[in-house]
Amino acid sequence: MGSTDQCRDIEELNPLCQILLNKALEEIKSNGINPLVVETYRSQERQNYLYCQGRTINQATLKGISTSFARAYSNPKSCQITWTLNSIHTKRNAVDLVPQRNVKGKMTAIWNSNDKETKKIISIMTKYGFEAGAKWRTSPDSPHFQIKGVSSTAKSYSATNTNTYITKMIQKALNSKIKANLVVDGKWGSATTKAVNKFRAKQGWKEDGKVGVKTLNELLT
Known part of the structure; x- marks a missing residue:
């Protein structure tokens, strides 16, 4: 897996975060929901790559991304994916998670914060100590769940x-x-x-x- 590749491996998370996520996933599944882990740990290189999406080379370098990296990955024609270079994903304490279900014969990820199953996932993840990005007043991020303000290496x-x-x-x-x-x-x-x-x-x-x-x-x- 390259440094800008997406990671879905739960074992890449902080051990405490792993426990909480696995407990939450058990309860989510017991409610008849099929959860899709979209992303767990994220390297800083991948975070920089995602920030480059939807931005020009100049916009990326103004945030401190190297010119060579920005030239390689900036894509102003794409949609913006993230607003920060300092994601809790890089601290191994965050996960992106959505429900998936059969829609017209095809297993489909549901990216809708108003979806009934999404709301249930948010409720369960909050129960297990995760902060839900869907609840943010500014720049809400429905699939994002994080444990902020704790050490990434703490046992x-x-x-x-x-x-x-x-x-x-x-x-x-x-x-x-x-x-x-x-x-x-x-x-x-x-x-x-x-x-x-x-x-x-x-x-x-x-x-x-x-x-x-x-x-x-x-x-x-």
Whole structure:
């Protein structure tokens, strides 16, 4: 696969992101929806390539793309695909996902945010801690789901490595698993850390206040 090629491999994502996506996909499929993973990890070269689509060489170089790259890939006659060079895809914490179904005898990807199955996917992905691009007020991106503001290499979520969406998901899971009675406010404070440690202690694990791969899997089982 070349550096500008599209990647659909879930295993290229951050391990924590992989768990959340796989859990979401299981639930999506259980609702009778056939999901299509359009893209997962994206190299910076591919991000630059996508930015060049629908833009002139000058527009691309003004954003910092090299002249040689812009000359090779700029295509002002194409539709613009992205508005940024700093995508969460490059941080291994984003996925593009749409439903697909048989339309007039052909399996077809559905690129419609108002579609019933798309709305269900958005609901489920949000449940598992993803921010839905379809909900953005400016430049909404219906197939895009991301976990923003967390380390791309982190092996656990914690008070110092989380965001509102992830924290809410963890708080809800703790309330369900151990009746933690947490306020689901997306704020990882001492009460959330205490609940994480209580859950970890029940499993016989070290009380370090972190939700790593093993803890996350157990919380969502």
